[in-house]
Amino acid sequence: MATIKDVAQSAGVSISTVSLTFANPERVSPDTAQRIWKAADLLGYRPNPLAQSLKRGRSRMIGVLVGDISSPFFGRLLKSVEKRALERGYLMIVADTDGDPARELELLDQFTAQRIAGLMISPHGSSAAYGRRLAGFKTPIVMVDHRFRGADLDYVASDTRMAARMLTDHLINLGHRRIAQITGPVQLYTAAERVEGYREAMQAAGLQVDEGLLVDGRYRDTESYAQTMRLMTRRDKPTAILAASNMMALGALQAIQELGYSCPQDVSLATIDDIPWSAVIQPKLTMVLQDIEQIAQISADYLLDRVEATSPIPIAPRESVLVPRLSIGNSTAPPTLKTDLDHLHVSLSS
Amino acid sequence: MATIKDVAQSAGVSISTVSLTFANPERVSPDTAQRIWKAADLLGYRPNPLAQSLKRGRSRMIGVLVGDISSPFFGRLLKSVEKRALERGYLMIVADTDGDPARELELLDQFTAQRIAGLMISPHGSSAAYGRRLAGFKTPIVMVDHRFRGADLDYVASDTRMAARMLTDHLINLGHRRIAQITGPVQLYTAAERVEGYREAMQAAGLQVDEGLLVDGRYRDTESYAQTMRLMTRRDKPTAILAASNMMALGALQAIQELGYSCPQDVSLATIDDIPWSAVIQPKLTMVLQDIEQIAQISADYLLDRVEATSPIPIAPRESVLVPRLSIGNSTAPPTLKTDLDHLHVSLSS
DNA sequence: TCTGACTATCGTAACGTTTCGATCGTGACA
DNA sequence: TGTCACGATCGAAACGTTACGATAGTCAGA
Numbered sequence: 001m002a003t004i005k006d007v008a009q010s011a012g013v014s015i016s017t018v019s020l021t022f023a024n025p026e027r028v029s030p031d032t033a034q035r036i037w038k039a040a041d042l043l044g045y046r047p048n049p050l051a052q053s054l055k056r057g058r059s060r061m062i063g064v065l066v067g068d069i070s071s072p073f074f075g076r077l078l079k080s081v082e083k084r085a086l087e088r089g090y091l092m093i094v095a096d097t098d099g100d101p102a103r104e105l106e107l108l109d110q111f112t113a114q115r116i117a118g119l120m121i122s123p124h125g126s127s128a129a130y131g132r133r134l135a136g137f138k139t140p141i142v143m144v145d146h147r148f149r150g151a152d153l154d155y156v157a158s159d160t161r162m163a164a165r166m167l168t169d170h171l172i173n174l175g176h177r178r179i180a181q182i183t184g185p186v187q188l189y190t191a192a193e194r195v196e197g198y199r200e201a202m203q204a205a206g207l208q209v210d211e212g213l214l215v216d217g218r219y220r221d222t223e224s225y226a227q228t229m230r231l232m233t234r235r236d237k238p239t240a241i242l243a244a245s246n247m248m249a250l251g252a253l254q255a256i257q258e259l260g261y262s263c264p265q266d267v268s269l270a271t272i273d274d275i276p277w278s279a280v281i282q283p284k285l286t287m288v289l290q291d292i293e294q295i296a297q298i299s300a301d302y303l304l305d306r307v308e309a310t311s312p313i314p315i316a317p318r319e320s321v322l323v324p325r326l327s328i329g330n331s332t333a334p335p336t337l338k339t340d341l342d343h344l345h346v347s348l349s350s
Numbered sequence: 351m352a353t354i355k356d357v358a359q360s361a362g363v364s365i366s367t368v369s370l371t372f373a374n375p376e377r378v379s380p381d382t383a384q385r386i387w388k389a390a391d392l393l394g395y396r397p398n399p400l401a402q403s404l405k406r407g408r409s410r411m412i413g414v415l416v417g418d419i420s421s422p423f424f425g426r427l428l429k430s431v432e433k434r435a436l437e438r439g440y441l442m443i444v445a446d447t448d449g450d451p452a453r454e455l456e457l458l459d460q461f462t463a464q465r466i467a468g469l470m471i472s473p474h475g476s477s478a479a480y481g482r483r484l485a486g487f488k489t490p491i492v493m494v495d496h497r498f499r500g501a502d503l504d505y506v507a508s509d510t511r512m513a514a515r516m517l518t519d520h521l522i523n524l525g526h527r528r529i530a531q532i533t534g535p536v537q538l539y540t541a542a543e544r545v546e547g548y549r550e551a552m553q554a555a556g557l558q559v560d561e562g563l564l565v566d567g568r569y570r571d572t573e574s575y576a577q578t579m580r581l582m583t584r585r586d587k588p589t590a591i592l593a594a595s596n597m598m599a600l601g602a603l604q605a606i607q608e609l610g611y612s613c614p615q616d617v618s619l620a621t622i623d624d625i626p627w628s629a630v631i632q633p634k635l636t637m638v639l640q641d642i643e644q645i646a647q648i649s650a651d652y653l654l655d656r657v658e659a660t661s662p663i664p665i666a667p668r669e670s671v672l673v674p675r676l677s678i679g680n681s682t683a684p685p686t687l688k689t690d691l692d693h694l695h696v697s698l699s700s
Numbered sequence: 701t702c703t704g705a706c707t708a709t710c711g712t713a714a715c716g717t718t719t720c721g722a723t724c725g726t727g728a729c730a
Numbered sequence: 731t732g733t734c735a736c737g738a739t740c741g742a743a744a745c746g747t748t749a750c751g752a753t754a755g756t757c758a759g760a
Binding site for chain 1: 351396397398399400401403404409411418420421422424425426428429432433436441442443444445446459460462463464465571597600603604607625627629630631
């Protein structure tokens with residue numbers, strides 16, 4: 001592999017001139033530059049990024065830390081982030097944290113050691129110590145999807161509280177009163193926001209929230225399946241279920257079907273986040289869509305803008321909270337008499 | 351950030367001794383080692399991987415080059431590969447090639463420049479020049495899922511020809527004769543193999559292959575949707591469709607449903623590759639499953655074994671071709687009289 | 701007491717860059 | 731003709747390691 005030294009030798013100049021030529025061509029006489037470029041081309045010279053990074057104290061890589069690489073959301077996010085980063089000359093290191101804050105911090109250390117230029121993270125921690133670690137990080141950070149409350153960092157996501165509110169409103173407008181939510185772990189920002197959006201909608205409609213209808217599905221399809229099983233075998237079962245994530249919606253749907261109920265006849269189901277191939281799932285789910293590619297693009301740009309900022313005055317943290325889009329399918333319908341009566345019966349007898 | 355120099359100073363020894371202590375503790379007297387370890391610990395010393403890599407000419411990163419990060423197959427693959435790599439002390443750089451061989455080669459160059467320790471690739475090229483580039487690569491390579499014919503490299507995947515054969519056999523046993531396959535691009539190894547498995551099964555059953563029933567879905571759901579539309583609006587439409595990938599099966603299913611046909615009454619559908627959440631798709635698809643986690647684990651181990659090999663004699667290329675598992679759903683059934691008659695009618699009149 | 705073998709430790713050169721201050725011509729001006 | 735300024739180029743130090751050959755210091759054996 002040709003080094004800068006080989007190029008210098010071949011062009012008959014010093015190493016420094018070659019380096020200067022690549023960094024600041026206008027400070028070199030035109031014909032020397034030509035000679036150097038030709039020599040470099042001939043030798044197939046590529047600067048060694050390791051040496052550059054060592055010298056500069058920063059590499060041309062961004063680190064991405066997500067809870068689950070294999071989830072459809074992050075799959076699409078990573079694809080677009082990688083593309084955008086590459087366009088701007090950065091490679092992407094990705095690591096999977098399994099949603100474990102301790103793992104996140106350990107990987108953060110590894111990334112730091114690698115002198116990454118910037119970090120994109122979907123933070124899952126909630127402790128004060130965790131927040132201090134995040135804040136004390138010297139390289140640029142952008143939070144995506146999740147956020148750590150009170151951290152003065154860039155943040156990009158779709159408005160998840162609004163998403164929950166839109167779906168809840170929709171269900172209320174259809175006539176539902178007993179609406180369950182299968183939530184994420186509420187110590188997580190997104191999960192809490194989704195509960196909050198639900199509460200807002202209920203309150204705005206003058207409806208009482210039955211806390212027993214808020215169950216934690218831990219953002220996992222299996223857990224959601226189990227919770228739905230529990231919900232749907234209660235006497236006072238809900239007439240509608242709002243799943244806080246796509247994976248959980250699928251778990252819920254499976255449980256509903258296995259119990260012999262049909263959707264939306266026996267129970268309505270709505271979900272946050274697009275489901276890949278939602279077109280072939282019967283019934284077509286009512287859901288809120290987020291523009292993942294846009295989230296990816298904006299967050300990558302926020303991060304790289306920060307990375308490449310030269311001005312000594314720090315950039316104020318930026319936020320981009322995108323408005324989601326409601327897509328009404330046929331998994332939601334007005335509650336039927338039957339389920340209403342079920343509920344009535346329970347109310348009277350209790 | 352503390353350097354080796356700080357540790358040396360703090361422990362009152364030379365830099366070389368510190369380095370030696372971490373590399374070969376037994377060559378250092380026990381109490382010096384203790385002193386050094388304590389100092390390192392106190393300072394929070396972490397060796398700078400950039401400096402190490404520069405000196406060693408190789409980094410502790412593996413590069414992963416796949417056709418589509420966001421596909422469910424690669425999502426799961428990456429998750430497990432990253433986990434295994436991290437366990438063995440390697441970070442993962444991933445890039446998405448969009449299935450474009452030229453992009454692959456360009457990224458290969460970038461990875462080489464980074465002095466990656468090893469490369470995991472799902473190769474999409476087919477030209478001789480491409481093959482030479484792959485073969486001329488000096489760092490260890492393992493091919494996964496796809497393969498380049500004739501390249502003497504490690505290869506890990508499930509037996510995709512057998513998968514196609516199993517499904518075709520299944521359809522034949524149900525009584526189907528006009529079986530279509532929505533193939534991948536046939537210049538790709540896996541696509542060609544799947545066609546081959548189909549042919550084998552047909553031939554073994556003494557059935558003629560109607561070349562018109564082999565249509566290219568380019569491994570894309572949209573293309574498969576279009577091809578299925580075409581197939582199912584022909585007079586001599588097939589009684590069964592074999593989709594060569596999960597995304598294509600979903601496209602096909604959508605087309606079938608939109609045309610007002612039902613599956614399996616009007617047409618049977620079978621597919622290769624698991625579909626995430628297949629449980630909630632109606633009908634439950636008959637398919638062949640591959641153990642992605644195992645593929646990931648084996649390929650990561652193949653790669654890292656090669657990376658860490660010290661012996662001067664080269665390791666012979668290894669292959670792991672896993673036996674897939676047939677999972678019969680209710681998307682496949684014997685052909686109905688109606689579709690048989692349709693076909694008969696065409697045969698007689700043509 | 702001298703030699704030789706061994707162990708523990710060290711100095712130094714490299715890996716391939718960047719960057720700063722120094723040097724060398726060249727031409728304008730007095 | 732000597733001085734000055736300026737543009738082009740260069741030398742050398744530094745980034746943080748590794749690894750090789752060198753150097754003490756210790757001890758057994760003659």
